[in-house]
Amino acid sequence: MRVVIAGAGIGGLTTALGLHAAGIRDVTLAEAATDLRQLGVGLNILPHAAGVLGELHLLDRLTASCVQTRELLLCNRFGDLIWREPRGKYAGHDWPQLSVHRADLVAVLAQAVRERLGDEAIRLDSRVVHVDTDTGHVHLSHRGGRTTETDADVVVGADGIRSAVRAQLYPDEGQPSGNGLVMWRGTSVAEPFLTGRSMVVSGDDVHRVVTYPVRRFPDGKVLVNWVAARPADLETAVPEDALRYFGDWTFEWLDIPAILDAADDVRMYPMVDREPLPRWSFGRTTLLGDAAHAMYPMGSNGATQAILDAAELARVLAAGDAVESALAEYERARRPATTRLQASNRAHGPERVIALAHQRAPTGFDDIHDVISPDELAAVADDYAAVSGLDQRPFHPADR
Numbered sequence: 001m002r003v004v005i006a007g008a009g010i011g012g013l014t015t016a017l018g019l020h021a022a023g024i025r026d027v028t029l030a031e032a033a034t035d036l037r038q039l040g041v042g043l044n045i046l047p048h049a050a051g052v053l054g055e056l057h058l059l060d061r062l063t064a065s066c067v068q069t070r071e072l073l074l075c076n077r078f079g080d081l082i083w084r085e086p087r088g089k090y091a092g093h094d095w096p097q098l099s100v101h102r103a104d105l106v107a108v109l110a111q112a113v114r115e116r117l118g119d120e121a122i123r124l125d126s127r128v129v130h131v132d133t134d135t136g137h138v139h140l141s142h143r144g145g146r147t148t149e150t151d152a153d154v155v156v157g158a159d160g161i162r163s164a165v166r167a168q169l170y171p172d173e174g175q176p177s178g179n180g181l182v183m184w185r186g187t188s189v190a191e192p193f194l195t196g197r198s199m200v201v202s203g204d205d206v207h208r209v210v211t212y213p214v215r216r217f218p219d220g221k222v223l224v225n226w227v228a229a230r231p232a233d234l235e236t237a238v239p240e241d242a243l244r245y246f247g248d249w250t251f252e253w254l255d256i257p258a259i260l261d262a263a264d265d266v267r268m269y270p271m272v273d274r275e276p277l278p279r280w281s282f283g284r285t286t287l288l289g290d291a292a293h294a295m296y297p298m299g300s301n302g303a304t305q306a307i308l309d310a311a312e313l314a315r316v317l318a319a320g321d322a323v324e325s326a327l328a329e330y331e332r333a334r335r336p337a338t339t340r341l342q343a344s345n346r347a348h349g350p351e352r353v354i355a356l357a358h359q360r361a362p363t364g365f366d367d368i369h370d371v372i373s374p375d376e377l378a379a380v381a382d383d384y385a386a387v388s389g390l391d392q393r394p395f396h397p398a399d400r
């Protein structure tokens with residue numbers, strides 16, 4: 001079986017490794033970029049997706065460069081604690097939660113693909129422009145206007161939120177839609193905070209700051225990934241002006257303005273997602289990762305779900321059924337689950353308790369249970385864990 005994957009991002013690379021592990025070796029990744037540049041900042045991989053990487057024997061390499069997340073804290077913009085829970089192995093899961101720089105993750109995945117499938121498996125400067133969904137005939141374009149064609153038994157559109165394969169399947173869809181927020185993102189070298197492995201989401205009714213370390217340095221410092229989200233209608237092109245809003249978000253245990261100030265490359269992104277699709281697979285072609293189900297970045301599910309898609313697609317293709325029925329099985333396993341997550345993330349996922357705390361106590365509180373009951377808090381966290389397929393929660397904060 002020959003598989004052509006559009007996009008050597010996290011989903012595409014993991015799919016190639018999953019196929020290789022399942023015995024399918026004729027795999028080509030067509031990547032539009034001319035190199036797998038060190039773009040992006042941090043992302044999180046939840047334990048069930050870390051398990052997929054573990055079974056691909058990648059965790060040793062990854063954990064050499066990333067941070068095993070120990071806990072998640074949700075708090076208001078004054079640092080008053082709303083929710084604190086252990087994560088990954090610290091919560092009793094079999095696999096860790098990983099906080100990783102996207103560039104480090106892509107580098108580990110790409111190196112493994114080259115070692116296992118050969119240097120030729122990743123074709124850079126190869127943009128998929130058209131797929132014949134019934135025959136698997138793929139048209140590619142390259143720099144300088146050159147075009148080539150190739151054939152596949154299966155074509156996987158893992159080409160991200162602005163997927164060309166998806167645009168071909170759904171030509172009237174247009175651009176990804178936004179929720180009225182923009183995200184300023186950066187990384188900063190800083191002293192570790194809390195456990196040195198803590199992820200903190202702080203906010204008010206609409207503003208959010210997410211901070212977590214993604215690399216540890218020998219001198220004890222860490223590289224902190226941060227995202228500061230705010231309404232697009234307040235927007236300015238100047239990061240210093242935008243970030244001034246967060247200038248007094250200094251807590252006893254976390255100095256957010258200092259972290260934001262320390263970044264040397266700060267970029268703004270709109271917070272966008274895609275509508276859930278009624279169907280991913282047509283003939284020999286299917287969609288995967290953000291191309292299939294781009295969602296707002298809440299609850300650490302962007303890369304996680306792409307990795308879970310990859311594992312499932314490799315499993316069904318290796319089972320040896322006809323391609324159309326294998327793709328139908330993949331879609332049955334993955335589409336309803338990711339559709340629920342897209343909807344949940346539009347309602348702010350687990351972070352909706354932050355807005356709730358702000359509505360009920362805009363100037364802060366001493367004890368969150370005066371503001372939101374323990375049952376209400378646990379219900380939000382449990383609901384989201386179930387929706388993201390991570391509902392193995394051996395204990396609740398109240399048990400500790």
Ligand SMILES: Cc1cc2nc3c(=O)[nH]c(=O)nc-3n(C[C@H](O)[C@H](O)[C@H](O)COP(=O)(O)OP(=O)(O)OC[C@H]3O[C@@H](n4cnc5c(N)ncnc54)[C@H](O)[C@@H]3O)c2cc1C
Binds near residue numbers: 010040042127129304
């Ligand atoms: C450059 C970049 C930086 C990112 N930074 C972050 C980040 O800091 N934090 C975060 O949470 N998420 C980030 N993301 C998104 C995150 O990687 C995804 O949400 C998630 O990992 C799902 O992965 P994916 O493989 O579906 O998509 P992606 O990781 O987006 O990969 C898609 C790949 O397809 C390639 N591609 C696009 N069009 C074509 C085409 N027509 N033909 C062939 N190849 C094509 C792209 O160059 C890219 O390599 C980033 C994505 C990109 C592309």
